[in-house]
Amino acid sequence: MKIALSGYGKMGRMIESAAQSAGHTIVLKADIGAEGAVRVGSAAELAEAVKKSGADGVIDFTHPASVVENILALTHLGLPIVVGTTGWYDKLEEVRRAAQTGGACVFYSANYSIGVNLFYRIAEYAARLTAAYSEYDTAVSETHHRRKADSPSGTALDLAKAVMRGNPHKKETVFNAQDIKDDRLYVASLRVGSVPGTHRVYFDSPADTIELTHCARSREGFACGAVRAFEWLAGGLANGSLKKGALYTMDDMLVD
Incomplete structure (x- = not known):
């Protein structure tokens, strides 16, 4: 498939590598100013560049300040859009309406790591077990690199x-x-150093502590998961198992 990348920072470059390893072609690398990318200064310019590229869909890893405008502009193209940028979920209904109007499909997730999404389910089950015992209190923590734009992370909020x-x-x-x-x-x-992402859930009582941890070794798992989500979304649209104008998440993709 032909993929357009919106955002060509570290994650964009990793997604490019993961997509090419999976046999896909990157037909556009768009960014506000990254070396090796087509410079786009607005959401409208991004949508026009994607249209001219002939892409089958878009993977967006940009910035919380610009991602909603990007999505709204891209939905008019009626293409599948995978969004890895976080910090915009307060605009989810606006994006949903735009997807319905434009006939686009939007796949969004705070974290595309398969391990993290399994971690959500493990944490939910552990919370259900400990909820029966009032002596256990619960908390969540997350650690990321110093350049991460949003805090707390979207992954921590989903957790x-x-x-x-x-x-x-x-x-x-x-x-x-x-x-x-x-x-x-x-x-x-x-926020410290270059940590890719560490998330913890604590179940603490006067007698002991139970701690669940997911620690990402690199961003490669996020990139591979984003490409897998693109394949799932585009494939589902092609075979009719998914419908245009809808929003999807990792919960839809992962099989119990």
């Missing part, structure tokens, strides 16, 4: 949702340690 699905006693997430109450789930963030 918190998984924990709350398992533990009905937790009603909301908080990010300030002074706001912690029994029905609140505390999510802590740390």
Whole structure:
């Protein structure tokens, strides 16, 4: 398949390598100014560049400040769009309406690592088990490199949702340690060095601590997962198992 890349930073380059290894062709590398990419200064310019490239779809790893405009512009092309940028989910309904109007399919995930998405399910199950014992409290933490734009990470927020699905006693997430109450789930963030991404869930009681950890060794797992999501989305549209105008996530792709 022919893929257009929106964003050509470290992740964009890794996705290029993963896509080519899987037999796909990168027909466009668009970025606001990265070396080796076509310079695009607006969402409209991005959409025009994608249209001219003849791409079968787009993989976007850009920036929270620009991703929604990018998606809205791209939906008019009616192509499958895989979005790895996080920090925009408050605009999800606006994107959903645009996808329906433009006939595009949007696949979004805070983390494309298969391991992380399995980790969500493990954390939810563990939360369900410990919820039966009031002595256990729960918290989530995440650590990423210093250049990560959003905090807390989208992965940490999804992990918190998984924990709350398992533990009905937790009603909301908080990010300030002074706001912690029994029905609140505390999510802590740390930015340091070049850490690709580490996420932890703690189940703590006066007697002991249970700790679940997912530690990414590199960003390659994210890149391979994004390419796999593109293949799943484009393949599903081609065989009729998926429909245009819809939004999909890793929960739709992964088989129980």
